[in-house]
Amino acid sequence: MTTLIPDPADQQISSVPRRSVWRQLLRDPQAIMTGVIIVLLSLFGLLSPLISPHDPNGASLDAINASPGTAGYLLGGDESGRDILSQLFYSLQTSVVSAVIGAGVALAVGVIAGLVGGYFGNAVRSGTEWLFSLILTFPGLITLIVLLPLTHGDYRWTMLVLGVLLSPGTYRIVRNLVLGVKKELYIDAARVSGLSDIRILGRHVLYAVRGPIIVNTAFLMGTAIASQSGLAFLGVGAKDVPSFGLMIHSGFNNIDAAPLQFVWPCVALGVYTGCMVLFGNSLRDAFSGPRPKRQKPAQGLRLAATAAPTSAVVDGERVDEPMLAVEDLGISFPGSTGPREVVKGVSLTVDPGEVVGLVGESGSGKTQTAFAVLGVLAPEARVTRGSVRIEGRELVGLSESELRSLRGRVVSYIPQEPMSNLDPSFTVGAQLTERVRRTLKVSRQEARQTVLDLLARVEIPDPQRVFSSYPHQISGGMAQRVLIAGAVASRPRLLIADEPTTALDVTVQAEILDLLRGLQKEFGMAILLVTHNFGVVADICDRIAVMQGGEIVETGTTREVFHTPKHPYTRGLLDAILDESAPDGDSARTIGAAR
Amino acid sequence: MSALLAVDQLRVRFGTRRRGTEVLHGVGFEIAEAETLGLVGESGSGKTTIGRAVLGLVKASGGSIRFDGRDITSASRRDRRELAKEIQVVFQDPYSSLNPAMAIGDILSEPLLLQGVSRRDARARVRTLLDQVGLPVDAADRRPQEFSGGQRQRIAIARALAPEPRLIVCDEPVSALDLTTQARVLDLFREIQQRTKVAYLFISHDLAVVRHISDRACVLYRGDIVETGPVGQVISHPEHAYTQRLILASPVADPDRQAERRRQRRQLLDSLEPSGASA
Numbered sequence: 001m002t003t004l005i006p007d008p009a010d011q012q013i014s015s016v017p018r019r020s021v022w023r024q025l026l027r028d029p030q031a032i033m034t035g036v037i038i039v040l041l042s043l044f045g046l047l048s049p050l051i052s053p054h055d056p057n058g059a060s061l062d063a064i065n066a067s068p069g070t071a072g073y074l075l076g077g078d079e080s081g082r083d084i085l086s087q088l089f090y091s092l093q094t095s096v097v098s099a100v101i102g103a104g105v106a107l108a109v110g111v112i113a114g115l116v117g118g119y120f121g122n123a124v125r126s127g128t129e130w131l132f133s134l135i136l137t138f139p140g141l142i143t144l145i146v147l148l149p150l151t152h153g154d155y156r157w158t159m160l161v162l163g164v165l166l167s168p169g170t171y172r173i174v175r176n177l178v179l180g181v182k183k184e185l186y187i188d189a190a191r192v193s194g195l196s197d198i199r200i201l202g203r204h205v206l207y208a209v210r211g212p213i214i215v216n217t218a219f220l221m222g223t224a225i226a227s228q229s230g231l232a233f234l235g236v237g238a239k240d241v242p243s244f245g246l247m248i249h250s251g252f253n254n255i256d257a258a259p260l261q262f263v264w265p266c267v268a269l270g271v272y273t274g275c276m277v278l279f280g281n282s283l284r285d286a287f288s289g290p291r292p293k294r295q296k297p298a299q300g301l302r303l304a305a306t307a308a309p310t311s312a313v314v315d316g317e318r319v320d321e322p323m324l325a326v327e328d329l330g331i332s333f334p335g336s337t338g339p340r341e342v343v344k345g346v347s348l349t350v351d352p353g354e355v356v357g358l359v360g361e362s363g364s365g366k367t368q369t370a371f372a373v374l375g376v377l378a379p380e381a382r383v384t385r386g387s388v389r390i391e392g393r394e395l396v397g398l399s400e401s402e403l404r405s406l407r408g409r410v411v412s413y414i415p416q417e418p419m420s421n422l423d424p425s426f427t428v429g430a431q432l433t434e435r436v437r438r439t440l441k442v443s444r445q446e447a448r449q450t451v452l453d454l455l456a457r458v459e460i461p462d463p464q465r466v467f468s469s470y471p472h473q474i475s476g477g478m479a480q481r482v483l484i485a486g487a488v489a490s491r492p493r494l495l496i497a498d499e500p501t502t503a504l505d506v507t508v509q510a511e512i513l514d515l516l517r518g519l520q521k522e523f524g525m526a527i528l529l530v531t532h533n534f535g536v537v538a539d540i541c542d543r544i545a546v547m548q549g550g551e552i553v554e555t556g557t558t559r560e561v562f563h564t565p566k567h568p569y570t571r572g573l574l575d576a577i578l579d580e581s582a583p584d585g586d587s588a589r590t591i592g593a594a595r
Numbered sequence: 596m597s598a599l600l601a602v603d604q605l606r607v608r609f610g611t612r613r614r615g616t617e618v619l620h621g622v623g624f625e626i627a628e629a630e631t632l633g634l635v636g637e638s639g640s641g642k643t644t645i646g647r648a649v650l651g652l653v654k655a656s657g658g659s660i661r662f663d664g665r666d667i668t669s670a671s672r673r674d675r676r677e678l679a680k681e682i683q684v685v686f687q688d689p690y691s692s693l694n695p696a697m698a699i700g701d702i703l704s705e706p707l708l709l710q711g712v713s714r715r716d717a718r719a720r721v722r723t724l725l726d727q728v729g730l731p732v733d734a735a736d737r738r739p740q741e742f743s744g745g746q747r748q749r750i751a752i753a754r755a756l757a758p759e760p761r762l763i764v765c766d767e768p769v770s771a772l773d774l775t776t777q778a779r780v781l782d783l784f785r786e787i788q789q790r791t792k793v794a795y796l797f798i799s800h801d802l803a804v805v806r807h808i809s810d811r812a813c814v815l816y817r818g819d820i821v822e823t824g825p826v827g828q829v830i831s832h833p834e835h836a837y838t839q840r841l842i843l844a845s846p847v848a849d850p851d852r853q854a855e856r857r858r859q860r861r862q863l864l865d866s867l868e869p870s871g872a873s874a
């Protein structure tokens with residue numbers, strides 16, 4: 001162990017291309033179109049003094065209500081004889097400035113306060129929280145109008161105030177993100193390195209939360225432009241600053257004489273703000289990463305259903321039929337380069353009353369195989385081939401309601417994370433009673449008694465108390481007992497347990513394994529136990545199937561596989577097990593001898 | 596006694612003074628240079644809190660932590676920056692402990708630059724570090740999401756090694772890894788220790804892992820150290836009833852020996868609780 005041999009697996013880096021947000025945006029037609037329109041319109045606005053044919057406020061008697069196409073007045077003139085095209089250009093300029101000031105202030109205030117409020121302690125957060133709740137209570141439009149004497153009708157000051165009024169939204173987004181990021185271990189690692197808070201906030205936190213902030217900015221800009229136009233339409237603020245709102249107002253007054261005067265500014269404003277919102281949506285999609293192409297799940301199922309043999313389905317109670325028979329099962333998921341097969345032709349049988357361990361490392365496909373048996377694969381997963389039969393009855397191709405009638409009666413499930421499988425807003429008793437009533441079709445009173453008996457059966461010391469407890473009031477081990485009680489309520493003949501003890505402490509794990517063993521004997525259940533832990537397998541399983549890369553590489557009785565593993569992968573796994581008692585002999589024996 | 600790290604009567608409370616709960620009730624241990632001390636315990640035993648207190652991530656409410664003779668119980672942020680050269684950390688979750696937005700090269704060089712190392716020297720050091728943990732040099736330009744769990748943990752180890760520390764706090768560094776990866780990462784830890792003489796405070800819930808890597812071990816139970824000693828002795832001749840229970844509850848990867856162990860565990864539990872109640 002003195003020399004380090006680099007393992008080939010560690011030298012290999014996944015070839016998944018790093019897709020930047022930009023690259024993602026360039027592949028999205030909506031982003032390209034809206035982006036180009038926004039840039040063009042903004043350029044028109046910024047260059048308006050250079051490209052406008054007329055002074056936007058310069059009135060000419062010749063141009064009053066001039067129709068579009070009049071020489072020098074491409075889009076015609078308005079009721080006062082001003083050039084509409086020039087007004088549109090300058091209105092765009094006003095909009096650009098509004099958007100920059102409004103969104104800029106909202107971001108500056110909201111992001112800084114959000115970072116500070118989220119990162120530092122509760123006292124600071126109470127302060128910022130109070131402040132922004134206060135800002136939220138101001139009625140937006142009325143505040144802007146009331147503040148007119150202060151802003152002197154200058155829309156830029158108004159936008160500054162609007163920015164402050166919009167900042168609570170940004171603040172809340174940033175504060176929530178920071179509260180999440182703060183718990184990440186890389187922030188702790190940075191603190192251990194001695195980085196100052198400012199540096200951590202600027203380099204680690206801000207970078208992590210930038211996506212939603214950028215997306216939010218697009219919406220803020222749209223809001224600022226719409227608000228500025230709305231105020232101008234109401235006649236609030238200076239009359240000599242060209243604005244879509246003023247143009248719409250004037251066109252509205254003149255709608256009978258020249259309806260087009262109303263249409264131009266409406267279209268321009270609508271397109272500009274609409275593009276910002278759509279671009280914001282594209283940005284959000286780009287930040288959330290590429291989405292795999294959707295597939296029709298039904299297609300795969302139907303295909304498999306026709307391929308599967310249907311001969312043994314007649315009775316379902318035939319004695320020679322294994323409890324569970326999986327044959328040549330294939331499951332694929334949509335990937336970025338077409339379907340990716342994660343289970344590649346798995347065959348496996350579980351006899352009645354037998355405990356079979358499905359062992360493998362992460363990504364070996366063991367959980368997907370178990371999910372296929374339960375009929376609870378993710379919607380995008382496809383069963384590409386093979387069959388799954390429970391007591392001779394084919395599962396692949398069954399409808400959801402037919403599967404549901406099997407689940408809970410014939411086959412039950414114990415999950416890995418007991419806590420996340422209990423609804424936090426209902427008591428344990430209510431959830432179990434509901435389940436028992438559904439599967440056993442009994443009265444509420446009977447169900448309640450059944451549940452209490454079950455809770456006692458899974459060795460919960462005070463069933464009555466646990467019955468009326470909420471999930472957060474009980475420990476993880478207790479929660480797993482509750483789920484086991486629910487799973488065995490209907491006396492299923494097959495129990496699928498997916499890493500049932502992985503989230504638990506070893507002392508609790510030992511108790512749960514004891515409990516499972518006892519229930520298995522008492523009810524004569526078959527158990528398919530999915531696990532990565534060879535200790536658990538050695539403890540409870542009769543037979544083992546070892547999975548690697550979506551295939552079963554070895555099956556055999558537990559003793560066979562442990563003592564004479566045939567496949568090199570199995571040997572590698574068994575060699576990698578750290579034996580706690582290796583150099584000093586068997587510790588258990590020593591304890592036993594001491595007693 | 597020339598202990599590198601000496602923790603004495605350490606107490607930690609969470610929450611306010613009136614309504615808080617004490618999670619460490621005065622624990623003490625020492626770690627010498629180039630030694631590995633394993634901290635074993637189940638969830639809620641306070642093992643992670645000890646590590647975080649040593650790192651300055653939680654405040655001690657009593658007792659002392661001394662590093663190389665210096666009291667660091669309530670070191671300031673500035674002192675911490677100095678200490679970062681000496682005490683480093685490898686966390687459990689290789690997915691959360693690396694900033695997904697930063698290239699590996701930046702993750703590794705950031706603490707070095709903070710210590711005043713020049714950009715050029717830092718780059719050279721990053722190359723050496725990646726080599727030391729068995730990763731290709733071009734990993735520096737890549738981002739964490741391109742690496743597997745085991746590779747990420749190697750990167751986290753490289754980050755911890757960057758300032759050539761004398762103590763690394765390892766908080767469940769292999770419990771999120773697959774079996775084969777776990778064995779290789781543990782070998783890496785040992786190999787690094789033999790070369791650099793770094794000391795480890797190795798926190799784990801897994802007896803086998805602690806047995807494999809530690810020189811000495813402390814067993815924690817509900818905020819107290821119930822047993823300390825050479826790791827072979829603690830695991831082979833446990834004295835405290837809790838340690839015995841813990842060891843007999845850990846399943847052995849052998850059907851026959853596990854059946855025997857299961858029988859002994861029943862025996863022990865029955866002798867502890869004559870009523871025969873198991874839970």
